[in-house]
Amino acid sequence: xxxxxxxxxxxxxxxxxxxxxxxxxxxxxxxxxxxxxxxxxxxxxxxxxxxxxxxxxxxxxxxxxxxxxxxxxxxxxxxxxxxxxxxxxxxxxxxxxxxxxxxxxxxxxxxxxxxxxxxxxxxxxxxxxxxxxxxxxxxxxxxxxxxxxxxxxxxxxxxxxxxxxxxxxxxxxxxxxxxxxxxxxxxxxxxxxxxxxxxxxxxxxxxxxxxxxx
Numbered sequence: 511x512x513x514x515x516x517x518x519x520x521x522x523x524x525x526x527x528x529x530x531x532x533x534x535x536x537x538x539x540x541x542x543x544x545x546x547x548x549x550x551x552x553x554x555x556x557x558x559x560x561x562x563x564x565x566x567x568x569x570x571x572x573x574x575x576x577x578x579x580x581x582x583x584x585x586x587x588x589x590x591x592x593x594x595x596x597x598x599x600x601x602x603x604x605x606x607x608x609x610x611x612x613x614x615x616x617x618x619x620x621x622x623x624x625x626x627x628x629x630x631x632x633x634x635x636x637x638x639x640x641x642x643x644x645x646x647x648x649x650x651x652x653x654x655x656x657x658x659x660x661x662x663x664x665x666x667x668x669x670x671x672x673x674x675x676x677x678x679x680x681x682x683x684x685x686x687x688x689x690x691x692x693x694x695x696x697x698x699x700x701x702x703x704x705x706x707x708x709x710x711x712x713x714x715x716x717x718x719x720x721x722x723x724x
Contacts, residue, residue: 522588554616560689563629564699565609566622566684567644571679574647579669581657585664589665590716598672598709605698612695630685646678666722669713673724676706676713 555561579599583592588601613620625633626644640649648671656667679702686699714724 550598555618555692557618557623558629559691560629560686561692561695562613562618563622564581564686564690564695565613566620567626568627568679568682568686568702569606569609569620570626571644571647571675571682572606573644574653575599575602575672575675575679576606578648578653578656578668578675581653582668585657585660586667587661588665591665591668593669594712594716598665601705605702608698612692616635627682629689630682632648644678644679646675648675662720666717666720669717669720670722670724673710673713676710680706 576599579595583595586592610620638644640651642649652671659667683699683702687696690696690699717724
């Protein structure tokens with residue numbers, strides 16, 4: 511028999527849905543500013559700003575989370591993991607669309623001109639190996655290996671990779687909260703911190719239930 515999703519998973523899912531709805535309002539708030547304004551009454555962020563850097567880097571970071579989540583949905587029949595993976599994929603795809611939309615609104619390039627996370631003062635980090643461009647990101651080899659697993663093994667590996675991924679994302683989002691100047695972008699970044707911290711707690715519990723550790 512398949513396990514019914516836990517009450518806690520349902521709570522996380524409901525919180526994510528609420529965050530996505532709120533994010534739609536954030537997008538509208540930014541898009542409703544006049545001309546090239548990044549927020550009401552101010553000029554658009556520069557291409558070297560933390561606002562632009564965060565939008566570019568987090569869009570890349572999110573894309574991998576979406577990819578990992580769809581991989582595991584095809585590799586397990588566990589409804590709790592499939593529901594969590596779908597939630598993460600949908601939420602981060604939505605947020606990625608907003609980040610790229612803001613870059614369009616600000617008429618800024620979507621491809622970084624410098625090193626990843628340079629806007630956080632971390633541009634001197636060693637280049638990421640095997641596709642892991644930023645802290646928390648999985649390598650191409652890890653993604654390939656995940657796609658070869660199934661059942662419990664796939665669930666455990668996904669949870670381990672996603673916890674690491676979320677921790678890297680939280681670090682970056684906190685950087686935006688501290689450095690970004692566009693109010694609605696800081697608000698979105700704080701929402702990422704809050705939701706991903708909750709998801710990490712859930713994923714740690716899911717790993718424990720499977721006899722595994724982060």
